[in-house]
Amino acid sequence: MSTRRYRLFQAVIFLGLFLFLIAKILNTQLLWYINKRFIILTEIGIVLLLILAVRLFSETRFVRKPHQDEEHDQHGDKPASINLWILSIPLLIGVLIPAKPLDSTAVSAKGLTTTSALISSNSSSHPFETESEQRNILDWVKLFYFENDLTPYTGQKASVIGFVYFDDRLPKGQFFVSRFILACCAADAYAVGMIVDPPAGTSIKQDEWLQVKGLVEVGSFDGHNSPLIHAEAITTVPQPDQPYLYP
């Protein structure tokens, strides 16, 4: 590959990554991949990608003369064109494979917890102080993990949003309403969930997004006290723009 074509290919990849990330920010899908607080870093990256793309496009204008190319080749430090193909892979994967946030398939691979030490204690939200109906799934799970005496919380009203995950270890008819917790990116995500005891005759599907309202009880999962909702009302909701919760 001539130096000029190599530069052009590099520029196209930088431009492609630039456009890809811009699109992901505009349609909020970036939140499916990384924690909200790292978006600023991605924005810095986007600016650098554009600068590099422009720089390389301008470089292709200067190495047009063929004898210059050959001179460059004889230096023996010509960059390997395999790099270009490998750096095209993220773009190909991003464009060809339909984007989807982590779902029940990911729960099967990464596991789900109802009481976990994975949850850092130095978090910003205070599940104990918030109104019971304002708590999200992570708040309830934290509360059940950190509180020794759960009696004040049983019978409290809960209203949470999450996706459906059926687990074989639950009694028939029950399911999890769960959310993924993301510290940095999709690679470190893990799922938390609350057991739902639905009213008779409820029909729901795996991965469906629900709002579950009802009274909280102490349930049991894997030998641990786990939050369980005696559901009074279950409504399907659209998937939130921000599908994950942050620890």
Place this chain on the structure above:
Amino acid sequence: MASITAPRRASRTVLWLVLLGVLAVVLFSILPFSLFIELGPKLNLFATVFLGIFIEALPYLLLGTLISGVVEVFLDRDQIGRFISKRPVPAALTGAFMGLIFPVCECGVIPLTRRLFHKGLPLPAGIAFLLAAPVLNPIVIFSTAAAFGWGTMLAWRMGLSLLIAVIVGLVFSVEQVPSSVLHGALILSPGHDHAHAEAHLSFGSKIRQALLICADEFFEMGRYLVVGAMLAATLQTFIPQSALLAIGNGPILSVLVMLALAILLSICSTVDAFVALGFVGTFSFGSILSFLIFGPMVDIKSILMYLQVFRHKPVAYLVLLPFLMSLLAGIAFNYFAP
């Protein structure tokens, strides 16, 4: 010559694409349809995890290579040798802390170390720099803190990486000259000292040159990030974490599993803290610490790069000494500070 080989290479690429297409068609017709239905969600999971790691790492990689390009163009490396003592201990210590000035990750540090040897850097300093710089540099300090907070994990990671780098640097001080551990041909290769050769250039031209170096280094290092992220995403998609937990139990075995992962995943040190975060809860503090110390020093990609720069015996030392010390550190933590 390029005009003859280029079409031949292009036709070979086409041949491969055709072969791949045929293979895909054959697979589609032979394998049961249900397998693809099952693979669909797995593919989505793979793509999400892969893009997660890649998008997260991209800004760090871009900033790292940009700084590297700026350093390359604006710093005259002829002066570096003069600032560093010839005595082993001060040399190794200085080398280990040089990462604070040259913020490179493990992909960039190897060619840079070779260039610095050529500029008269003492051997212990170079080796300590090689092993410590991927961790003891501002970008990695920031990313580790972003993942684990400004706490014990960060402190132990920095402290132990420094210690191991200095010890290995001192081991290498028994050799008098770099040429005894480096491949001969490489030492003689005239380094492109951009700062020296282009001292007459204007500021603007230097910036343009730095951006070009940044782009090339991004592609050189980015390929290891892509391959590493693909490996990590594949592992996460097909191996449930519960299976890993099953192998990785116990104070010694868990460290070995994490060290093996550090080699296999080959994740850039600027982002490995985020990946390690995913193992919190599955693995103990000691095992994750050993992963964070060892990963930046040795993994698949750096072993390949070491072999191109160093002779075989030094590479064995560069791999085994950090391995044993990281293993020891991890096990010690598991026993004494569980």
